[in-house]
Amino acid sequence: xxxNTRQIIRNMKKIYLxxxxxxxxxxxxxxxxxxxxxxxxxxxxxxxxAEQSGxxxxxxxxxxxxxxTTRQVGLIDTTQTWLKIMQMDxxxxxxxxxxxxxERQIAATRQQLAxxxxxxxxxxxxxxxxxxxxxxxxxxxxxxxxxxxxxxxQISSLSxxxxxxxxxxxxxxxxxxxxxxxxxxxxxxTPTKGTILEKYVERGEFVSVGKPLFxxxxxxxMNLRAYFTSAQLQNIKIGQKVKVxxxxxxxxxxEYAGTISWISSRSEFTPKTVLTDDERADLVYxxxxxxxxxxxxxxxxxxxxxxxxx
Numbered sequence: 001x002x003x004n005t006r007q008i009i010r011n012m013k014k015i016y017l018x019x020x021x022x023x024x025x026x027x028x029x030x031x032x033x034x035x036x037x038x039x040x041x042x043x044x045x046x047x048x049x050a051e052q053s054g055x056x057x058x059x060x061x062x063x064x065x066x067x068x069t070t071r072q073v074g075l076i077d078t079t080q081t082w083l084k085i086m087q088m089d090x091x092x093x094x095x096x097x098x099x100x101x102x103e104r105q106i107a108a109t110r111q112q113l114a115x116x117x118x119x120x121x122x123x124x125x126x127x128x129x130x131x132x133x134x135x136x137x138x139x140x141x142x143x144x145x146x147x148x149x150x151x152x153x154q155i156s157s158l159s160x161x162x163x164x165x166x167x168x169x170x171x172x173x174x175x176x177x178x179x180x181x182x183x184x185x186x187x188x189x190t191p192t193k194g195t196i197l198e199k200y201v202e203r204g205e206f207v208s209v210g211k212p213l214f215x216x217x218x219x220x221x222m223n224l225r226a227y228f229t230s231a232q233l234q235n236i237k238i239g240q241k242v243k244v245x246x247x248x249x250x251x252x253x254x255e256y257a258g259t260i261s262w263i264s265s266r267s268e269f270t271p272k273t274v275l276t277d278d279e280r281a282d283l284v285y286x287x288x289x290x291x292x293x294x295x296x297x298x299x300x301x302x303x304x305x306x307x308x309x310x
Contacts, residue, residue: 127275
């Protein structure tokens with residue numbers, strides 16, 4: 001072994017020794033751990049898609065804007081939809097104008113039937129008195145039956161025609177309701193309040209159904225997704241109050257009151273970007289800690305969780 005090689009080995013041993021001493025001193029400094037778990041902040045993100053196809057006539061969305069819920073931020077061209085609605089109204093008017101006036105159309109036949117029934121009664125009385133032959137009564141009775149069948153046939157035919165037109169009118173109403181729904185979907189409404197994270201289109205562009213328009217997130221109600229070992233699970237539960245620290249870098253931290261809102265039922269391998277209480281743990285459980293953001297916590301920011309001893 002050469003002199004240079006021996007010198008290198010001695011230097012490496014000194015480095016390992018100094019590193020070990022530094023770790024021991026860090027472990028002995030302060031009996032209490034600064035945190036029990038770490039993770040990153042996240043918010044519930046919602047991507048809004050176009051529900052109709054057409055030119056984007058207006059689009060009042062900019063990244064970073066705070067938007068209230070149910071606010072209209074854009075409009076897709078509604079011209080063709082409006083024209084189709086007007087067409088449905090015209091078609092409905094045509095069907096309604098074609099509906100027969102049953103009473104007027106059967107009035108003549110009903111009057112003839114009434115007249116024939118009067119004649120039948122008169123001949124019945126004459127035959128009973130022997131003043132007229134029975135054949136005249138038979139002819140009058142036959143005429144009443146014929147007119148009654150004609151009246152029934154007219155009523156049946158007019159009823160069928162009316163029902164058919166009513167069904168066509170109802171179908172037109174359904175088509176109009178569909179068009180009104182399409183018209184409503186041309187108005188781009190924010191589904192929730194929050195901050196605009198990303199904007200994917202600009203005013204004047206042609207958008208198709210399913211095209212993403214923008215992404216919004218509620219940045220007031222944030223969550224820290226932290227990771228705990230299985231040994232730590234016995235000390236946490238849903239609704240438990242904890243301390244949350246947002247790490248701004250360079251040793252700058254800010255404390256927030258947190259509440260455990262969700263605990264994963266499945267373990268997963270420890271993400272490379274987080275630290276756990278037990279560095280030997282291979283499997284950890286994701287836990288969401290809800291905090292109320294004061295505007296300083298950002299999505300993706302590093303954070304820590306400290307359990308509170310009751």
